[in-house]
Amino acid sequence: MNSYILKGDICYTPSIDKLLTYPDSYLICESGRTKGIFENIPDEYSECTVYDYSGMLIIPGLVDLHIHAPQFPFRGTGMDCELTEWLNKYTFPCEEKYRDPVYAEKAYCIFAEHIKKSATTHAVILSTVHRHSTELLMDLMEETGIVSFTGKVNMDRNAPDSLCEKNTDETVSWLKNISGKYSRTYPIITPRFAPCCSSGFLNDISGIRRKYSLPVQSHLSENTREVKWVNELFPECEFYGDVYEKHNLFGYDRNTQNGFRTVMAHCVYSSDKELSLIKKNNVFIAHCPSSNTNLRSGIAPVRKYLELGLKTGLGSDVAAGHTESVLHAACEAVRMSKLYNIYCDTSAAPLTFTEAFYLATKGGGEFFSEVNNGFPAGTFEPGGNFSAVVINDTAIPSPDVYTLSQRLERAAYLSADAQYIMAKFAEGVKII
Amino acid sequence: MNSYILKGDICYTPSIDKLLTYPDSYLICESGRTKGIFENIPDEYSECTVYDYSGMLIIPGLVDLHIHAPQFPFRGTGMDCELTEWLNKYTFPCEEKYRDPVYAEKAYCIFAEHIKKSATTHAVILSTVHRHSTELLMDLMEETGIVSFTGKVNMDRNAPDSLCEKNTDETVSWLKNISGKYSRTYPIITPRFAPCCSSGFLNDISGIRRKYSLPVQSHLSENTREVKWVNELFPECEFYGDVYEKHNLFGYDRNTQNGFRTVMAHCVYSSDKELSLIKKNNVFIAHCPSSNTNLRSGIAPVRKYLELGLKTGLGSDVAAGHTESVLHAACEAVRMSKLYNIYCDTSAAPLTFTEAFYLATKGGGEFFSEVNNGFPAGTFEPGGNFSAVVINDTAIPSPDVYTLSQRLERAAYLSADAQYIMAKFAEGVKII
Numbered sequence: 061m062n063s064y065i066l067k068g069d070i071c072y073t074p075s076i077d078k079l080l081t082y083p084d085s086y087l088i089c090e091s092g093r094t095k096g097i098f099e100n101i102p103d104e105y106s107e108c109t110v111y112d113y114s115g116m117l118i119i120p121g122l123v124d125l126h127i128h129a130p131q132f133p134f135r136g137t138g139m140d141c142e143l144t145e146w147l148n149k150y151t152f153p154c155e156e157k158y159r160d161p162v163y164a165e166k167a168y169c170i171f172a173e174h175i176k177k178s179a180t181t182h183a184v185i186l187s188t189v190h191r192h193s194t195e196l197l198m199d200l201m202e203e204t205g206i207v208s209f210t211g212k213v214n215m216d217r218n219a220p221d222s223l224c225e226k227n228t229d230e231t232v233s234w235l236k237n238i239s240g241k242y243s244r245t246y247p248i249i250t251p252r253f254a255p256c257c258s259s260g261f262l263n264d265i266s267g268i269r270r271k272y273s274l275p276v277q278s279h280l281s282e283n284t285r286e287v288k289w290v291n292e293l294f295p296e297c298e299f300y301g302d303v304y305e306k307h308n309l310f311g312y313d314r315n316t317q318n319g320f321r322t323v324m325a326h327c328v329y330s331s332d333k334e335l336s337l338i339k340k341n342n343v344f345i346a347h348c349p350s351s352n353t354n355l356r357s358g359i360a361p362v363r364k365y366l367e368l369g370l371k372t373g374l375g376s377d378v379a380a381g382h383t384e385s386v387l388h389a390a391c392e393a394v395r396m397s398k399l400y401n402i403y404c405d406t407s408a409a410p411l412t413f414t415e416a417f418y419l420a421t422k423g424g425g426e427f428f429s430e431v432n433n434g435f436p437a438g439t440f441e442p443g444g445n446f447s448a449v450v451i452n453d454t455a456i457p458s459p460d461v462y463t464l465s466q467r468l469e470r471a472a473y474l475s476a477d478a479q480y481i482m483a484k485f486a487e488g489v490k491i492i
Numbered sequence: 493m494n495s496y497i498l499k500g501d502i503c504y505t506p507s508i509d510k511l512l513t514y515p516d517s518y519l520i521c522e523s524g525r526t527k528g529i530f531e532n533i534p535d536e537y538s539e540c541t542v543y544d545y546s547g548m549l550i551i552p553g554l555v556d557l558h559i560h561a562p563q564f565p566f567r568g569t570g571m572d573c574e575l576t577e578w579l580n581k582y583t584f585p586c587e588e589k590y591r592d593p594v595y596a597e598k599a600y601c602i603f604a605e606h607i608k609k610s611a612t613t614h615a616v617i618l619s620t621v622h623r624h625s626t627e628l629l630m631d632l633m634e635e636t637g638i639v640s641f642t643g644k645v646n647m648d649r650n651a652p653d654s655l656c657e658k659n660t661d662e663t664v665s666w667l668k669n670i671s672g673k674y675s676r677t678y679p680i681i682t683p684r685f686a687p688c689c690s691s692g693f694l695n696d697i698s699g700i701r702r703k704y705s706l707p708v709q710s711h712l713s714e715n716t717r718e719v720k721w722v723n724e725l726f727p728e729c730e731f732y733g734d735v736y737e738k739h740n741l742f743g744y745d746r747n748t749q750n751g752f753r754t755v756m757a758h759c760v761y762s763s764d765k766e767l768s769l770i771k772k773n774n775v776f777i778a779h780c781p782s783s784n785t786n787l788r789s790g791i792a793p794v795r796k797y798l799e800l801g802l803k804t805g806l807g808s809d810v811a812a813g814h815t816e817s818v819l820h821a822a823c824e825a826v827r828m829s830k831l832y833n834i835y836c837d838t839s840a841a842p843l844t845f846t847e848a849f850y851l852a853t854k855g856g857g858e859f860f861s862e863v864n865n866g867f868p869a870g871t872f873e874p875g876g877n878f879s880a881v882v883i884n885d886t887a888i889p890s891p892d893v894y895t896l897s898q899r900l901e902r903a904a905y906l907s908a909d910a911q912y913i914m915a916k917f918a919e920g921v922k923i924i
Binding site: 133136138139157356358359382391401403404470474 | 565566567568569570571572589595598599602605785786788790791814815826827830831833834835842844889890891892894898901902904905906907911
């Protein structure tokens with residue numbers, strides 16, 4: 061019986077505009093699932109172990125909808141580039157190194173160690189085209205205890221030869237090799253982005269997706285030049301997202317008439333038509349504010365996503381984003397939405413911190429519901445597998461007393477997730 | 493003889509477009525002053541103590557041109573506000589607490605401890621209107637070993653009564669009390685900003701400035717509403733900066749025809765006329781990118797400052813800026829200049845990291861030349877008092893080897909200054 065109780069100052073966002081706070085309360089995990097929050101320990105749980113985190117913040121595990129594990133080593137460097145230059149100068153040369161399993165092990169061990177120590181409990185991860193190193197990454201992710209969708213990247217053009225695949229054989233081998241191997245590490249189909257995949261290759265990828273009933277991740281409308289390039293590469297498609305749609309990789313398979321989980325990073329320059337299709341197909345948007353600024357892409361219209369009711373979460377997008385901290389991404393989402401309000405659309409209200417925290421938790425957490433007993437991750441509502449992070453913000457000295465809501469905001473802005481994580485639970489298990 | 497040698501990977505920016513890097517070299521401090529960088533230890537220094545920081549980054553001490561010490565406790569909270577709401581809801585209520593010396597001691601001890609541990613060696617600091625707590629802050633700053641200009645705030649209107657002064661008596665008492673007391677903590681005249689000071693009061697402040705030959709710090713053209721408000725409050729002045737100019741508080745005293753050191757925070761909305769006067773009067777701009785985004789002020793036209801040859805440095809502007817890290821401010825200066833390029837002026841090239849690092853060091857460091865033997869702080873060029881920071885970035889595990897320039901950029905983006913500072917020297921003295 062994987063049951064226990066966490067005592068402390070608890071907060072979470074059941075909906076986007078509501079931050080619930082429970083000072084000095086009890087959060088119960090029963091048989092690995094979230095039971096609820098209580099002022100006092102109910103009698104039937106009086107025998108349970110209590111982890112006493114009095115005075116500390118207890119929040120749901122954070123959800124990173126978009127992170128490139130192989131790029132972790134060079135995070136924080138090469139930040140003076142735009143997307144295309146950055147891909148050719150930093151990303152592709154870096155990713156080529158993962159052909160070598162010795163390098164891959166060294167690099168992925170560092171990544172796994174950092175992500176384990178972070179506040180992230182759920183992540184959607186891209187590796188490289190290399191099968192061996194992707195399997196190694198999945199082994200390491202499983203060991204961390206973090207729940208992830210991890211995808212071997214597919215591409216067959218517009219990249220160095222050594223990173224271009226001739227067919228999808230390696231992808232099939234990868235899926236066969238890992239089948240049944242993990243309890244919390246799931247495969248995801250990962251065409252890098254439309255410019256790096258020919259139409260025939262996308263069809264092959266799509267066939268594999270269908271055969272193995274997998275979700276999909278990719279990039280969409282990140283940068284104006286990229287959008288233009290996709291229009292040139294796929295003149296038969298109406299807009300960028302239509303490329304994925306026409307190849308049955310955009311949340312809906314016209315061959316089987318089945319929907320499937322899909323997440324697209326960025327969507328900074330999605331047209332209204334593209335946004336409509338995103339909505340119709342229940343595609344998730346991984347909003348990556350830090351990356352969009354670093355690579356000079358622009359500011360994504362998050363308020364518009366929310367008003368349209370699009371499924372939205374946050375992505376750290378390491379290494380275009382310079383840190384794996386999803387709390388940092390939440391603050392950046394707020395900060396960039398302020399500038400969007402000034403410079404792009406004065407009618408688009410800036411995000412509140414509560415809204416950004418929702419995106420960082422339950423917003424992205426809904427992507428995981430299929431592997432979470434049908435409940436979203438990133439929340440303390442009863443039902444789903446239990447995930448939680450304890451931030452010891454008593455380590456931030458202060459002459460004043462703050463509310464839970466203020467403490468949460470402060471912990472996020474001061475990146476307290478990096479330094480002050482006291483404990484972390486994922487899928488009911490204490491992993492830190 | 494305060495002489496010694498630092499061994500390690502040394503970098504600094506003698507000019508805005510040039511980052512010099514000296515792997516595995518020797519940086520010599522002779523009699524408290526910077527001597528230079530050498531490949532090998534020259535014979536005449538062979539008896540000097542060598543601090544061996546091999547493999548670590550050695551950079552000049554960082555310069556913070558604008559930080560509000562009393563606001564440090566609430567940094568990272570209240571970030572959903574604009575300037576005026578933020579002043580009334582957070583800042584003024586917080587500053588009122590410094591009337592109580594017990595509170596002030598508690599709060600300022602925390603501030604001093606943090607700033608000491610940061611990479612900052614030189615700072616221009618605002619306190620509150622309270623004389624006692626300002627003196628306490630100066631005592632504490634002197635103890636840290638950091639070189640600072642610290643100013644008691646002046647205001648007589650548009651603030652809570654308890655923060656409004658009736659005259660400048662307390663300011664005179666403050667200056668008398670601290671006269672000759674410190675070796676590295678200097679007073680600076682600090683009218684909070686034009687809206688909080690009546691014309692008569694500004695004249696009184698200006699008289700004190702003249703009498704004591706002091707430098708000046710204040711705020712300028714931070715926010716469109718504030719600029720409009722100043723125009724209403726001072727209809728006789730041509731533009732915001734003209735208010736300070738007309739009261740002889742803007743780098744030049746028409747009564748004595750003497751120039752004096754002045755730093756103005758923000759200048760986001762300075763008109764061309766204002767910028768011309770800034771240039772003419774050698775006024776320094778404290779560019780505070782983090783604050784300008786947090787308070788929804790906008791993005792300052794830094795490229796324009798540089799093209800005009802204005803004296804520019806960086807300010808953390810705690811607590812509108814959420815962190816005291818000047819390396820963070822440098823990264824934000826780069827990041828925000830990218831958005832300025834996209835949304836405000838496509839002809840304004842984004843800052844490079846080298847340019848931002850220059851602003852964070854020698855750019856702001858020039859403000860200190862009068863108290864630094866006539867040499868700018870923030871550089872390893874020979875002559876000035878020696879200041880340096882050692883960042884142990886070997887603590888950032890990586891499968892790759894990076895150049896010094898990449899390591900510096902990475903350290904800045906990963907806020908390695910907060911976690912990995914191994915040693916710090918200011919005015920020739922090892923203070924960490």
